[in-house]
Amino acid sequence: xxxxxxVENELVERYLRDQLGVEQAEAFEQFFITCPETMDDLELARxxxxxxxxxxxxxxxxxxxxxxxxxxxxxxxxLPAVATLAVVLLAVPWFFAATVDEDxxxxxxxxxxxxxxPLLRSAADGxxxxxxxxxxxxxxxxxxxxxxxxxxxxxxxxxxxxGSEIPxxxxxxxxxxxxxxxxxxxxxxxxxxxxxxVEGVESGAEPEEIARFQFQxx
Amino acid sequence: MNSHADDEARIAEGxxxxxxxxxxxAETELVNRYSxxxxxxxxxxxxxxxxASDLHQETFCVVLLRLREKGLxxxxxxxxxxxxxxxxxxxxxYRKLRRRNTHADIDxxxxxxxxxxxxxxxxxxxxxxxxxxxxxxxxxQERDRELLKRFYLREESKQQLCEEFELDHLHFDxxxxxxxxxxxxxxxxxxxxxxxx
Numbered sequence: 107x108x109x110x111x112x113v114e115n116e117l118v119e120r121y122l123r124d125q126l127g128v129e130q131a132e133a134f135e136q137f138f139i140t141c142p143e144t145m146d147d148l149e150l151a152r153x154x155x156x157x158x159x160x161x162x163x164x165x166x167x168x169x170x171x172x173x174x175x176x177x178x179x180x181x182x183x184x185l186p187a188v189a190t191l192a193v194v195l196l197a198v199p200w201f202f203a204a205t206v207d208e209d210x211x212x213x214x215x216x217x218x219x220x221x222x223x224p225l226l227r228s229a230a231d232g233x234x235x236x237x238x239x240x241x242x243x244x245x246x247x248x249x250x251x252x253x254x255x256x257x258x259x260x261x262x263x264x265x266x267x268x269g270s271e272i273p274x275x276x277x278x279x280x281x282x283x284x285x286x287x288x289x290x291x292x293x294x295x296x297x298x299x300x301x302x303x304v305e306g307v308e309s310g311a312e313p314e315e316i317a318r319f320q321f322q323x324x
Numbered sequence: 325m326n327s328h329a330d331d332e333a334r335i336a337e338g339x340x341x342x343x344x345x346x347x348x349x350a351e352t353e354l355v356n357r358y359s360x361x362x363x364x365x366x367x368x369x370x371x372x373x374x375x376a377s378d379l380h381q382e383t384f385c386v387v388l389l390r391l392r393e394k395g396l397x398x399x400x401x402x403x404x405x406x407x408x409x410x411x412x413x414x415x416x417x418y419r420k421l422r423r424r425n426t427h428a429d430i431d432x433x434x435x436x437x438x439x440x441x442x443x444x445x446x447x448x449x450x451x452x453x454x455x456x457x458x459x460x461x462x463x464x465q466e467r468d469r470e471l472l473k474r475f476y477l478r479e480e481s482k483q484q485l486c487e488e489f490e491l492d493h494l495h496f497d498x499x500x501x502x503x504x505x506x507x508x509x510x511x512x513x514x515x516x517x518x519x520x521x
Contacts, residue, residue, distance in 0.1 A: 108326045116482070122368070123479055136407045139361025140332045148364060150504040153448035153511075155476045157456030311495050314465065 107137040109144065118147045122155065260307050336402035343388065344395040354391075355384050358406045360445065365407070369414050383410040447511045447518075455510045459503060468499050475500070 112118065117134050120126050126134060138144040305313035335357070342350035362383055366376035386409050390396075396405055448455070463469045467489060474480045486496050 108328050119482075132407070132411070135361070135365045135411075136404050139358050139365065139407055140403045141328065142360070145360050145364065146508065147504065149445045149448055150507055151476075152368075153452040154456060154459075154472070154503065154507060157448075157452035157507075158460075158473060158476045160453035161457040161460065308498065310492070311498065 107133055109141065112137065112141075112144055118144065118151050122148070122151055262305050262307055262313065264305070332403060333400035337399040340391055340396050340399035340402055343391040346392075351388055354388070354402075358403065359384070362406060362410045364445075366410055366414060369411075379410065379413050382413050386413070447515050448507075451511070451514055455507055455514065458510055459507050462506065463503075468503075471496070471499055472503055 112134070117126065117130075121131060121134055138148060307313045339350050339354050339357070343354065359380070363376060363380045366379045366383075367373060370376050370379070383406065387406055390405075396402060460469055460472070463472070471485060471489065474485060475482070482493065482496055485491070486493055
């Protein structure tokens with residue numbers, strides 16, 4: 107028996123569910139007492155099973171605490187992406203003062219990003235929010251997202267005109283990883299209102315949306 | 325024989341030889357090496373944490389006394405011997421048996437052997453509802469929450485869930501893997517906070 111056999115045959119879950127035969131369970135026990143990695147899996151799986159029961163049974167359970175859209179973003183594994191989205195616009199000082207009449211509630215949820223996020227780059231590095239760079243539409247815009255940590259293999263961003271659908275099956279550019287999980291994307295856009303959707307990607311899986319925000323260029 | 329088994333056999337031989345020669349440090353190393361797994365399997369089999377702790381203690385007393393006095397015919401099979409001892413103690417009518425009059429130094433070794441090796445398990449045990457609640461609240465997708473709930477809480481099969489959610493097995497495994505890793509990080513962070521206090 108080795109790790110590969112354990113993983114491929116899902117022995118951790120089957121052991122915890124008492125689905126192994128006597129001989130197989132004993133062989134697995136003999137293996138896992140010598141394998142710290144499998145012990146981690148066992149302890150974590152057991153804690154998830156028991157913790158799930160306890161969490162669901164207790165008052166204020168997770169089921170009763172479904173986060174709102176904003177809370178979900180703020181608490182997502184890419185959590186600081188939401189909490190610390192720093193957008194450095196090389197164009198318009200009021201870049202993030204955008205108000206979208208069609209959907210005022212959505213714009214309101216964006217306010218914390220603009221108000222709370224620190225810049226990733228200081229003025230000394232040549233960046234100030236909305237104060238540096240060309241001011242006309244079509245000029246490059248640099249979006250910098252401070253994301254803390256992310257366990258995705260890579261990230262991509264889709265920028266679409268506000269109100270339009272995200273096209274299916276269209277590849278989108280990767281976000282450049284700056285280090286420490288921070289992401290950067292530079293693009294040129296005409297005047298208008300836009301929605302940026304940041305997605306985490308892993309090979310063989312559908313991209314998962316991890317952040318979405320609106321902005322406006324004049 | 326695979327490399328894990330090779331490594332285990334080599335380490336086991338060394339431990340058995342050193343313990344037979346009276347090396348107290350080797351006894352501590354043996355307990356550190358197998359303690360976590362023995363505790364886990366006894367908890368799983370008995371469903372009783374206190375009983376598992378008693379049997380865990382008893383297991384290492386038996387093993388260390390045996391190794392000191394006689395060694396093992398096949399030292400490479402030390403893990404199997406430790407496992408068999410734990411299982412036999414569990415199966416036997418241990419509550420009716422008089423506890424062995426073990427030497428105080430063996431008790432000390434078992435008691436004091438690297439408590440940090442089980443710190444994660446202890447945190448997971450004591451704080452798991454809180455940590456799991458936090459984990460669930462951090463999941464990005466409702467689907468992932470539902471998957472975890474149904475897999476761990478209702479014990480639905482992976483096959484069934486994959487079919488229902490139209491997921492491939494790899495994706496399913498990734499959701500579980502991420503959840504476990506995130507739970508581990510939450511527990512480790514919590515452990516660090518406790519140590520800092």
